[in-house]
Every structure is written in C-alpha cells, then in structure tokens.
Amino acid sequence: MPINAHPEFYEMQVEVAQAKNKEEKLFLLEKLLSVAPSHKGAERLRADIKLKIAKLKKELEKEKTQKKSGKSKFSVKKTGDSQVVLLGFTNSGKSSLLSILTNAKPKISEWPFTTKVPEIGTMDIDGAKIQMVELPSLKDNIDEDTEILAIARTSDLIICVVTTNEEVNRLLKILEIKRIAIPKIILGNKEDYLFLNKADFMVSTLTKTNIDRLKNEIIKKLNLIKIKTKEPGKLPENKPVVLKKGATIKKLAETIHKDFVKKFSHALIWGKSAKFPGQRTGLDHKLEEGDIVEIYLRK
Numbered sequence: 344m345p346i347n348a349h350p351e352f353y354e355m356q357v358e359v360a361q362a363k364n365k366e367e368k369l370f371l372l373e374k375l376l377s378v379a380p381s382h383k384g385a386e387r388l389r390a391d392i393k394l395k396i397a398k399l400k401k402e403l404e405k406e407k408t409q410k411k412s413g414k415s416k417f418s419v420k421k422t423g424d425s426q427v428v429l430l431g432f433t434n435s436g437k438s439s440l441l442s443i444l445t446n447a448k449p450k451i452s453e454w455p456f457t458t459k460v461p462e463i464g465t466m467d468i469d470g471a472k473i474q475m476v477e478l479p480s481l482k483d484n485i486d487e488d489t490e491i492l493a494i495a496r497t498s499d500l501i502i503c504v505v506t507t508n509e510e511v512n513r514l515l516k517i518l519e520i521k522r523i524a525i526p527k528i529i530l531g532n533k534e535d536y537l538f539l540n541k542a543d544f545m546v547s548t549l550t551k552t553n554i555d556r557l558k559n560e561i562i563k564k565l566n567l568i569k570i571k572t573k574e575p576g577k578l579p580e581n582k583p584v585v586l587k588k589g590a591t592i593k594k595l596a597e598t599i600h601k602d603f604v605k606k607f608s609h610a611l612i613w614g615k616s617a618k619f620p621g622q623r624t625g626l627d628h629k630l631e632e633g634d635i636v637e638i639y640l641r642k
C-alpha cells in the first residue's frame with residue numbers, strides 16, 4: 344500500500360540515514376515519527392520506527408552503564424511498563440509531585456537543590472506500573488546537566504515541572520540544544536498562587552488540583568489505553584485495565600489472570616474496536632481506548 348507521506352517525511356528519512364551518532368539518530372527518529380502518516384496503511388511503518396527508537400534507547404542506556412566505572416550516583420535502572428522523568432529547575436515541586444504520585448518519599452524543602460540524586464518511585468495507574476524518576480534540578484552546568492539529560496533522553500515521557508514562563512523557555516531551549524525530542528508535558532506547578540500561560544496546564548501539589556488530569560495525560564502521552572471488563576449480565580467493573588495501545592484480547596486476558604489465556608473460549612466486545620455492539624472475537628482481536636470486554640472461559 345502506498346504510504347502517501349508528506350515530503351517532510353522523506354527529507355527526514357534522509358537525515359536519519361545521515362545521522363552522525365546515536366543521540367542524533369534518536370532525535371531524528373523521534374521527529375520522523377512525529378511527521379509519519381497516521382493512517383492505517385502506514386501502521387507497519389510507524390511500528391518499524393518505534394522499534395528502531397526502542398532499540399536505540401536500549402543501546403544508549405547500555406553504553407551509559409558501561410561507560411561508568413563503578414556505580415554512578417546518577418544511574419537509574421528502568422523498571423515497569425514505561426519510564427517518566429520529572430525535569431526542571433530547583434524548587435519547582437518535583438519531589439512534591441513524586442511523593443503524591445508514587446510510593447517514593449523524597450525530601451521536600453524550600454531549600455534549593457534538595458534532591459541530589461535521581462529519586463525513583465512507581466506509579467500504579469489502574470494496574471499499569473509506571474516508573475517515575477525525579478531528576479536533580481538543572482543547574483545550567485554542562486557536566487552535571489549532561490548526566491541528568493542523558494537519563495531524560497532515554498525515557499518515554501518528560502514532565503517539565505515549571506513555575507514561570509521564563510523557565511518554560513529556558514527548559515525548551517536546553518532540550519532543543521541537546522536534541523532531545525521525547526514526548527513531553529509542560530506542567531505548571533503551584534496553581535494555588537501562580538499562573539503560567541506557557542504551560543500545557545497547571546497543577547497544585549498542595550491543593551491536589553488537576554492531579555487526576557495529570558494522570559490521564561500521562562496515560563495518553565504514553566500511548567496507553569483503558570479497557571473495562573464485565574461479567575455477563577452485569578455492569579462493567581469500575582476500575583479499568585490499562586494496556587499499551589495496540590494490545591490484543593490475549594494481553595488483556597494475561598493481565599487479568601495467568602490462566603485466562605489457557606482457558607479462553609471467546610470474548611464479546613463493545614466500543615470502538617467492535618464492528619457492532621457485542622461482537623464475538625478471539626484472542627487476536629486488537630483493542631481500542633474505552634472498549635468493554637466480556638471474557639468467556641471454557642467449561
């Protein structure tokens with residue numbers, strides 16, 4: 344099938360082929376993905392680019408750990424389904440956010456540069472395990488910032504935690520200079536007394552304003568989908584199961600119970616992925632955001 348991409352896409356492909364090093368290649372591949380066609384015929388192409396990005400990130404991470412003799416205070420081992428980093432300047436509220444979103448208990452203080460090494464927590468959004476890393480604040484110091492930014496470069500999502508419009512400009516400039524094109528959220532914090540028009544939206548860790556919105560945005564940006572399951576004749580469960588975009592019924596069944604795939608008979612589906620309400624499907628059926636699924640097991 345022709346992919347009918349924009350000329351910019353083909354130009355970007357040439358640039359990727361000519362990338363000088365892995366960091367540069369990763370940056371260009373992320374850009375390539377953002378201009379790749381999104382129609383059905385280009386699904387394989389997009390999947391191929393995503394695979395290349397994932398492989399490069401792995402290689403870069405490996406190099407990072409190999410380069411370091413002994414344990415660096417900045418090394419972070421990736422765990423969970425996805426990794427999100429909190430990046431910003433001092434006192435923007437990164438530790439405060441980490442402590443309300445995850446199980447981590449970082450030190451919070453009005454004193455600048457309280458966080459000296461990456462603080463790691465796990466965020467459980469409806470069953471999806473997301474690793475959240477608070478990076479020490481940027482210092483505008485090449486040596487230290489390079490180590491911090493190397494972790495951001497291989498993450499899946501950067502949350503830029505900011506408290507002024509000037510910080511937004513400065514942070515975006517740094518990411519541009521360092522050629523880091525990972526998906527990001529520009530998050531204004533301290534909504535209880537500040538307002539930034541350059542932020543995507545504002546939160547407050549004090550009053551908990553918009554914290555649920557933040558969780559939803561993280562799910563969206565990480566390309567995760569929420570699926571609800573139900574038992575025959577009953578209403579859907581309140582708590583959705585969170586899966587990667589493109590996940591199948593098989594993945595859903597595995598996530599609910601380890602024996603479900605073995606005992607699986609068929610499923611009924613309502614929602615975007617169903618041709619009609621209550622469509623009967625097998626394990627290979629691809630799910631979409633908001634689907635409702637009834638799984639039937641063999642007797």
Ligand SMILES: Nc1nc2c(ncn2[C@@H]2O[C@H](COP(=O)(O)OP(=O)(O)OP(=O)(O)O)[C@@H](O)[C@H]2O)c(=O)[nH]1
Nearest residue numbers: 433434435436437438439452456457458533547548
């Ligand atoms: N009013 C208000 N204060 C906040 C909010 N979030 C954090 N703070 C305060 O801002 C200060 C800095 O918060 P931290 O979470 O330690 O900031 P940080 O970005 O981790 O800073 P460092 O790690 O020290 O660079 C603390 O005094 C917090 O109590 C908020 O939403 N509203």
Ligand SMILES: [Mg+2]
Nearest residue numbers: 437438457458
């Ligand atoms: Mg901190």
